[in-house]
Amino acid sequence: MVDQTLFWAAAAVYSVVIFFLAWLGYKKTKCNDDYMLAGRNVHPVVLGLSYGATFISTSAIVGFGGYAAKLGLGIIWLVMLNILVGVLIAFIVFGKPTRRIGKKLGIMTFPDLLGKVYKSDFMQYVTGLIILVGMPLYSSAVLIGGGRFIEQVLDVPYLWAIIGLTVITAAYVVFGGLIAVMYTDALQGSLMLFGMSAIMIITLSLVGGLDGFQALTDMSHLVPTGLASTGMTGWTSFPELGSATWYTLVTTIIMGVGIGVLAQPQLAVRFMTAKDGKALNRAIPVGVIFILITTGVAYTMGALTNVYFHDHFGKISVEMTGNVDNIVPLFIDTAMPEWLVVMFVLALLAAAMSTMSSLFHVMGTAAGHDIWVHLRRSNFFPAGLRGSDEDASKLRVNKIGTFIMIAVSLGLAFIMPGDIIARATAMFMGLCAAAFLPAYTVAVFSKNPSLLGAKASLVTGGVAWGIWTVFVHQAESSVLRVSELITGNPSVLEFPWTVVDSLFIALPLSVIAMIVGMLIERKRAPATAEG
Amino acid sequence: MLGIDDPWILAGYALCFISTAIGIVYGILKWNEV
Structure with missing residues (x-):
């Protein structure tokens, strides 16, 4: 006290x-751009502090x-x-x-x-x-x-x-x-x-x-x-x-x-x-x-x-x-x-x-x-x-x-x-990385980003993260109890999988989905150009 | 050192300070540069 x-x-x-x-x-918010992005004109020190304060x-x-x-x-x-x-x-x-x-x-x-x-x-x-x-x-x-x-x-x-x-x-x-x-x-x-x-x-x-x-x-x-x-x-x-x-x-x-x-x-x-x-x-x-x-x-x-x-x-x-x-x-x-x-x-x-x-x-x-x-x-x-x-x-x-x-x-x-x-924070950040990171990375670096790859990665990452969280990673699955109701066990796999975070499974799968999507789209593209 | 014997912990602390220093130096070098 x-x-x-x-x-x-x-x-x-x-x-x-x-x-x-x-x-x-x-008073300064005169249009939607101001409300959404602070008019895209923020002082560097305010930006650094704001980024840090939002992060922590x-x-x-x-x-x-x-x-x-x-x-x-x-x-x-x-x-x-x-x-x-x-x-x-x-x-x-x-x-x-x-x-x-x-x-x-x-x-x-x-x-x-x-x-x-x-x-x-x-x-x-x-x-x-x-x-x-x-x-x-x-x-x-x-x-x-x-x-x-x-x-x-x-x-x-x-x-x-x-x-x-x-x-x-x-x-x-x-x-x-x-x-x-x-x-x-x-x-x-x-x-x-x-x-x-x-x-x-x-x-x-x-x-x-x-x-x-x-x-x-x-x-x-x-x-x-x-x-x-x-x-x-x-x-x-x-x-x-x-x-x-x-x-x-x-x-x-x-x-x-x-x-x-x-x-x-x-x-x-x-x-x-x-x-x-x-x-x-x-x-x-x-x-x-x-x-x-x-x-x-x-x-x-x-x-x-x-x-x-x-x-x-x-x-x-x-x-x-x-x-x-x-x-x-x-x-x-x-x-x-x-x-x-x-x-x-x-x-x-x-x-x-x-x-x-x-x-x-x-x-x-x-x-x-x-x-x-x-x-x-x-x-x-x-x-x-x-x-x-x-x-x-x-x-x-x-x-x-x-x-x-x-x-x-x-x-x-x-x-x-x-x-x-800490648990809920780590869950949200893991989900973000698995679902968004490959699509976001390709979006900012690729001159010709693949839509099929991005869709596959977004869905695969999100779904894989969800399944692993509900059925395998014991810290969450034992609380959510869905796995227990369906299979009788809080986790459907054995140690060490029960303590491997969902991110470690879902992010690699999300990256693979992105690469497969890109390859399929690339294969299709020359065919349509010739035909 | 300082009563911490595990090199992994000491390395973690060292890397924290090194990456902070890199950030400060980078920001200063690129202050007036995009």
């Missing part, structure tokens, strides 16, 4: 600034920080991949061509990009549909992360915590569009940088400075027997190669999120807001420093919570609370000075809101721009329901779409179980 007056005073100041930025966004959410800090407390510092490889793949490769390799094609073809959203490059409504619909099905998993996970934190620190009932968080975020997304989203991102990103730096310094001082790592190494005999028997060796060493814990850490936590980040619709949209390629280059230093500090601190602190809890309570972190998602909130609440708890709560709410706002925006525009605007021209709808082709009408449809998807996310946050934040 923190001092309520101090918190609410700080929160009031913070809210006023957020709403000022939202109002600014609302409560999911990373609370969810994956909790996993660091459970499984140890091996998760530092995820920080490396987040910097190398999530910023360097994303900006340098994917960002520049995405921005160029986006401008050339007048692209507004990620499904729009695949639809226009492949000249196919199918690609746009199906991509939009996968976003509407998969993304609420992630936005709900982020919402739960924020909700659990407010509940722990402010003693506000969880129900009210997630409703409050949703309403504030929804207000500025619906009214201010992407301009408001990116301005508030930059403010929230700065707050996260400051908060996480302070947390690192204080955490180290609590565990005896750099000697804390030695203390953590000396605790390896305290690893719970359940985890030790599946390969965990300690908090400062990697799990045993080929063990169940190793597979979970490497295939789901490190690779699933590390690779999955490349095909995230809400991040691809960021590249299209840049004024020119130069702005993307200039955003890179801001992006890498941001990711290093936020995730590097979150995971290092997560593992070191074991030392703190053991010194003060005689228990390791996972014994302090039954739910991995509660470890970081509990640590901050019990170990940090009050001013920093307030600061951290605001930084964390900022992290939740900056990510949620982009997800709401992407889901809303997928429902509005990608599906509804196209669908209403078809014969499914009577003329009276179709609305007009006016810019203002499109803008309104996007706002309604955003509002509906926010309600879906909120509903899902009520019914998801505990220990879910």
Whole structure:
């Protein structure tokens, strides 16, 4: 618990600034292009901070920080991949061509990009549909992360915590569009940088400075027997190669999120807001420093919570609370000075809101721009329901779409179980990579992208990911229980397949489908040219 | 080093700092260049 007056005073100041930025966004949003892409004219520092703040959410800090407390510092490889793949490769390799094609073809959203490059409504619909099905998993996970934190620190009932968080975020997304989203991102990103730096310094001082790592190494005999028997060796060493814990850490936590980040619709949209390629280059230093500090601190602190809890309570972190998602909130609440708890709560709410706002925006525009605007021209709808082709009408449809998807996310946050934040995040990122990555890669690099290959890859990746998740990968299949009802077993295959993440099966299949589709199309093409 | 004996963990930390440095240097070198 923190001092309520101090918190609410700080929160009031913070809210006023957020709403000022939202109002600014609302005033500057003169047309649909502004609402969708912030007028394609965003300052590099705002772009770098906004990309980082969207990328790093409560999911990373609370969810994956909790996993660091459970499984140890091996998760530092995820920080490396987040910097190398999530910023360097994303900006340098994917960002520049995405921005160029986006401008050339007048692209507004990620499904729009695949639809226009492949000249196919199918690609746009199906991509939009996968976003509407998969993304609420992630936005709900982020919402739960924020909700659990407010509940722990402010003693506000969880129900009210997630409703409050949703309403504030929804207000500025619906009214201010992407301009408001990116301005508030930059403010929230700065707050996260400051908060996480302070947390690192204080955490180290609590565990005896750099000697804390030695203390953590000396605790390896305290690893719970359940985890030790599946390969965990300690908090400062990697799990045993080929063990169940190793597979979970490497295939789901490190690779699933590390690779999955490349095909995230809400991040691809960021590249299209840049004024020119130069702005993307200039955003890179801001992006890498941001990711290093936020995730590097979150995971290092997560593992070191074991030392703190053991010194003060005689228990390791996972014994302090039954739910991995509660470890970081509990640590901050019990170990940090009050001013920093307030600061951290605001930084964390900022992290939740900056990510949620982009997800709401992407889901809303997928429902509005990608599906509804196209669908209403078809014969499914009577003329009276179709609305007009006016810019203002499109803008309104996007706002309604955003509002509906926010309600879906909120509903899902009520019914998801505990220990879910990191898991749901990894699921969404895996699905994105399997379904979108090959089609997105070919779209930005190929002069003559193959539509058949893209369709095959999108469908194969999505379906393979779904089947593996429901029938094989035990972490999800045992919760979903579909496999158990049909076959009597939570997984239809044996170890190690039960702990290999769906991404590792679905992405290679998706790539193969793309290559086969390209070859078939190429074989057909000369035949039609000659005949 | 620092009480961490596993080379995999140390390598992970080293690579984090190296890739951050690459990002900063790249951004500065290409500051005025597309």
